Amino acid sequence: MLRELTLLQFRSHRRSHLTFDGRPVAIYGPNGAGKTNILEAISLLSPGRGLRRASAEELMRRAEAVGWKIRAETELHEMETSALPGASREVLIDGKAAPQVALGRILRVLWLVPAMDRLWIEGAEGRRRYLDRITLSFVPAHAEAVLAYEKAMRERNRLLKDQVSDQRWYHALEGQMAEAAAQIAANRAEALARITAAQDGASTAFPAAHLAIVNGGPEDLAAALAEGRRRDMAAGRTLEGPHRVDLEAIYAEKDVPAALCSTGEQKALLISLVLANARALAGEPVVVLLDEVAAHLDAGRRAALYDEICTLPAQVVMTGTGAELYDSLGPRGRYYEVVEHEGVSQVNERSAL
Numbered sequence: 333m334l335r336e337l338t339l340l341q342f343r344s345h346r347r348s349h350l351t352f353d354g355r356p357v358a359i360y361g362p363n364g365a366g367k368t369n370i371l372e373a374i375s376l377l378s379p380g381r382g383l384r385r386a387s388a389e390e391l392m393r394r395a396e397a398v399g400w401k402i403r404a405e406t407e408l409h410e411m412e413t414s415a416l417p418g419a420s421r422e423v424l425i426d427g428k429a430a431p432q433v434a435l436g437r438i439l440r441v442l443w444l445v446p447a448m449d450r451l452w453i454e455g456a457e458g459r460r461r462y463l464d465r466i467t468l469s470f471v472p473a474h475a476e477a478v479l480a481y482e483k484a485m486r487e488r489n490r491l492l493k494d495q496v497s498d499q500r501w502y503h504a505l506e507g508q509m510a511e512a513a514a515q516i517a518a519n520r521a522e523a524l525a526r527i528t529a530a531q532d533g534a535s536t537a538f539p540a541a542h543l544a545i546v547n548g549g550p551e552d553l554a555a556a557l558a559e560g561r562r563r564d565m566a567a568g569r570t571l572e573g574p575h576r577v578d579l580e581a582i583y584a585e586k587d588v589p590a591a592l593c594s595t596g597e598q599k600a601l602l603i604s605l606v607l608a609n610a611r612a613l614a615g616e617p618v619v620v621l622l623d624e625v626a627a628h629l630d631a632g633r634r635a636a637l638y639d640e641i642c643t644l645p646a647q648v649v650m651t652g653t654g655a656e657l658y659d660s661l662g663p664r665g666r667y668y669e670v671v672e673h674e675g676v677s678q679v680n681e682r683s684a685l
């Protein structure tokens with residue numbers, strides 16, 4: 333469980349400190365105060381670029397531009413991630429340099445942010461990224477399989493672009509890609525199966541969404557890649573493989589694809605999925621970040637959400653503009669108010685509302 337979080341020179345925060353216990357944390361304050369920046373800092377306690385996919389440079393407080401640091405403590409570990417100007421992000425775990433992927437073994441960070449509202453209607457890339465984030469939460473080693481696949485694919489793409497015709501060069505790379513792809517497919521399938529299982533029979537106010545992989549790619553990727561070399565050379569890149577799959581969600585009760593659902597229904601499906609993801613990870617240290625979710629729900633659904641997060645086997649940290657959004661959470665929650673003063677976010681704990 334996350335116990336302490338410190339943001340140093342991170343976006344609008346000069347030095348902000350939050351502590352956590354088992355209660356859901358509700359962060360409130362006006363637009364632009366720096367609430368989402370706190371969630372973003374927590375999201376960087378997992379591998380990747382966090383919930384805004386920002387570069388290390390963008391995260392640096394603009395006024396000082398001295399680099400940024402996030403420190404966090406769980407019951408068992410100290411984690412630190414930081415970047416100096418012009419440098420990439422670094423990770424320390426218990427004081428020792430570690431690769432980013434090691435973060436995924438300490439905390440499983442899940443999130444739902446307003447940018448995901450269009451997940452089902454925009455391009456497949458966002459859905460693939462979402463699929464891999466879900467998968468990573470169940471199988472931290474998924475990051476290594478994806479990195480291995482991408483490395484081999486980049487090399488193959490270079491050969492294709494350079495119009496290298498010696499077929500022997502391709503063979504070894506395609507073998508490596510096929511091996512990593514099999515692992516990626518198995519990890520993704522496991523993640524979807526566990527989410528489905530967590531939705532079946534759960535008593536929840538949010539509608540079940542059944543996820544399925546679309547365009548899963550050929551059974552024998554090595555053979556398909558060997559066969560597709562001429563086509564891929566014309567395109568200058570690899571056109572088949574796990575980097576091309578798509579993810580579909582079906583509103584189970586209505587048997588309608590999420591892309592055809594109303595805006596409110598799509599939001600409800602995403603809430604349902606993030607809650608199922610957290611339930612399926614029971615026993616692991618899970619943090620769920622909900623950015624501006626409460627504001628889009630009517631009072632009844634908001635109360636239902638709070639009831640669910642209070643029994644979720646995960647820590648929940650959420651944001652919203654007004655304290656009144658949390659009326660039905662009451663003393664079950666822990667509250668932080670964020671305000672901006674002369675360009676700096678100030679974070680203060682408030683007693684139960």
Ligand SMILES: Nc1ncnc2c1ncn2[C@@H]1O[C@H](COP(=O)(O)OP(=O)(O)OP(=O)(O)O)[C@@H](O)[C@H]1O
Pocket residue numbers: 342343344345361362363364365366367368369370390391392393394395651652653
């Ligand atoms: N690198 C940076 N340096 C300094 N300030 C930054 C940086 N990046 C973002 N900000 C500031 O952070 C603020 C936005 O913070 P954040 O997105 O956390 O707001 P919020 O409280 O979630 O607001 P809303 O309710 O509108 O979503 C803006 O005022 C923005 O100018």
